[in-house]
Amino acid sequence: MTLKFLGTIVLAMTLLILTLPLDAKENLPETTKDGLVLKQQHKLGAVYIKPGATLASYDKVKILDCYVAFQKDWQRDYNDDQMGLTGQVTAQEMQSMKTELAKGFAEVFAKELDKAGYTVVDTTGADVLLIRPAIVNLTVTAPDVMSPDMSTTLVSSNGSMTLYAELYDSLTSDKIAEVLDAEEVGAHGFNHVANSVTNRAEFEETIQAWAEILVKRLNEAHGKSK
Numbered sequence: 001m002t003l004k005f006l007g008t009i010v011l012a013m014t015l016l017i018l019t020l021p022l023d024a025k026e027n028l029p030e031t032t033k034d035g036l037v038l039k040q041q042h043k044l045g046a047v048y049i050k051p052g053a054t055l056a057s058y059d060k061v062k063i064l065d066c067y068v069a070f071q072k073d074w075q076r077d078y079n080d081d082q083m084g085l086t087g088q089v090t091a092q093e094m095q096s097m098k099t100e101l102a103k104g105f106a107e108v109f110a111k112e113l114d115k116a117g118y119t120v121v122d123t124t125g126a127d128v129l130l131i132r133p134a135i136v137n138l139t140v141t142a143p144d145v146m147s148p149d150m151s152t153t154l155v156s157s158n159g160s161m162t163l164y165a166e167l168y169d170s171l172t173s174d175k176i177a178e179v180l181d182a183e184e185v186g187a188h189g190f191n192h193v194a195n196s197v198t199n200r201a202e203f204e205e206t207i208q209a210w211a212e213i214l215v216k217r218l219n220e221a222h223g224k225s226k
Contacts, residue, residue, distance in 0.1 A: 034175045045181035053176045055221035058129035060119045062170055066105040067134040068098040071160075074139050089143055097143065101135060101161075104204045112211035118218060124170035131214075137162040137182065144196035155194040158186035158202040163210055181210070 028046050030038050036048035079088040109131075110120045121128060140159040162182040168175050186192070186202030219225070 032178065034178075036175065036178055044183070045179075047180075048178040050174070050176050055129065055176075055218050058127055058218065059117075059222070060121045060125065060128045061109075061113055062121050062124065062128050062130045063106060063109055064130070064132045066102040067136075068102050068138060069134070069136045070094060070098070071137045071139050078143075087145060089145055093143065093145055097140065098138075100200065101138070101203060104200065105133060105135065105207050108204050108207045109211045109214070112208060112215055116215040116219065118215070126171050128170040129176075129218075130168040130170035131165055132168065133163065133165045135161050136164055140199060142194035142199070144194075144199065153194045154191040156187065156191055157184050158194055158199050160184045161203070161206070183209075 028038060028041055032048055034050075036050050038046060039049045040047040075089055075091075075094055082088050113120055124130070138159070138161045141155045141157060142153040160183065163179065165179045166175060167177040167179070183206050185206050186194075186198075192198065
């Protein structure tokens with residue numbers, strides 16, 4: 001059974017847990033069934049790490065396709081709040097948003113890793129870190145649907161999403177870490193315009209922050225100051 005296929009099964013089981021708000025879980029387990037140990041926990045996230053694991057041997061990164069899932073009943077709840085049918089989100093539009101977000105994830109991570117001197121590859125090897133990412137509990141405050149209404153929409157945030165990522169040694173398939181982080185997107189403390197352009201920019205800004213954290217951890221492992 002391949003890592004990718006096995007990972008799909010494990011991911012599906014994990015996502016069942018993630019349907020609840022993270023802050024509803026007062027106490028996360030200290031260890032996972034894979035032997036990873038809880039190293040960091042906050043209201044909206046957690047990090048589990050394999051004891052003794054280090055990123056020092058990895059200077060290349062392989063990123064699997066990012067799985068994307070909307071928050072349960074998001075489409076129904078959003079459409080219930082719309083007047084008439086013209087402003088409602090269709091299944092096709094939801095799929096388009098998921099595809100664009102997954103594409104943006106890959107592009108942003110590749111850009112940040114390359115900028116820091118880490119090569120993104122499609123192969124495995126002793127120096128290749130494999131990342132299996134998922135974005136779940138996705139909400140979009142004001143999706144830019146095909147509507148004749150030309151009015152401007154102001155929002156206090158563009159939405160929210162939760163990153164669930166697993167890090168593996170690509171050669172041995174040993175799991176090194178699990179990361180869970182929920183973020184509100186585009187919450188700047190003031191109302192701003194929401195459309196397809198600003199939505200993409202705000203969501204990719206959050207993805208960039210996640211990519212920068214990975215780069216920081218890789219740099220620390222390699223003894224780099226930046």
